[in-house]
Amino acid sequence: MRKCLLLVAALGVMGGLAVAAELQSGLAKGEFVPAFFVCDVTGPAKGEELCYRCKYGDRPVVTIFTRVMTPEVTQLAKAIDGVVAKNEDSRMAGFVVVMTEDPDKVKSELTAAAEKAQLTKVPLTTFKGSDGPAAYKINKDAEVTVMMWVDGAVKVSKGFAKAKQLDKAAIDTLVADTKQILD
Template identity: 35%
Template sequence: MKNVSLLSLAIALAFVGSVSAKDALVSGPQEGDRIGAFYVTKCAGASDDGVEEGKNLCYRCKNGSRPQVMVFTRSTDAKVIDLVKKLDAAIGKNEDAQLKAFVNLMGDSKEDLNESAKDMAAKTKASHIPFVVPNEFENGPDNYGINAKAAVTVVMAGNAQVKASYAVADAKDLDVDAVVANLSKILQ
């Protein structure tokens, strides 16, 4: 009887695990995928990166194969602000590794996103991170497959390959510490 109960418990736990994995929000390129080029307009931030505000460029390309974090967000929630602050601090601490990051704001109106980017740059006081609006601003670059249901998608890459990916439907569910802990995957 004891073995039957343990077997039932094991099956129940396996079912719960498969449901949560099945229901996980997938957004953007996933671990092992190559990261492609996409164009953005710089709106604010990173005043010393050699790129003028208003310039259209590929930051992914500018960063090359260096370790980089690409944040795609529809939200300027406090959790997103916290994430950007922690990423900015990590960039300062990892200058030798040449860690880079940039924040892509997405939504319905390019003008509103431009203003949101400037507001977010001011709120975060990030000195190393540019705030940009992708040319494909509604859902981010087509070749990245950003899920329309994702409020925040974070892609971490090294050598132009995704090492970690994280997405949430609601910015309030963003586990900033878990995302920042994944930096170790690209700083090796």
């Protein structure tokens, strides 16, 4: 009986982890990607408010929406930075959007993260408001949402309840998912 209870408990925990990993956040596959404005903190338009969605147009784009800038998010940004660098011929682009009520408060943290990770292709930006752009349907329970689009339509949208879920396997999967916007 004890073994049966342990098995049921283990399956319950594993089921809970699977649900956490499959958090729906962001626009659904096929949905149109609307314009929104961010403040560029580390990129080529440093200090300016702009619409990277508009600037990148129909190009293949990876956008990381996050409420926290953790080492895991920085590692994901670094991995995407590498993919963007390798796919310059495809005009691939990417950017990170930190959604916060106080953008000025996180600017030094973003600058330090970009320098430490040696990001050269993926600018770190801020969006005023912890909910993110309303039209993007960012789940309030997601610390991180990754969306990939090309030709103005979403191809990949994945939410993570906690940034700590961005382990090597999750990052490798997201890097592999970029093929969906490059093919």
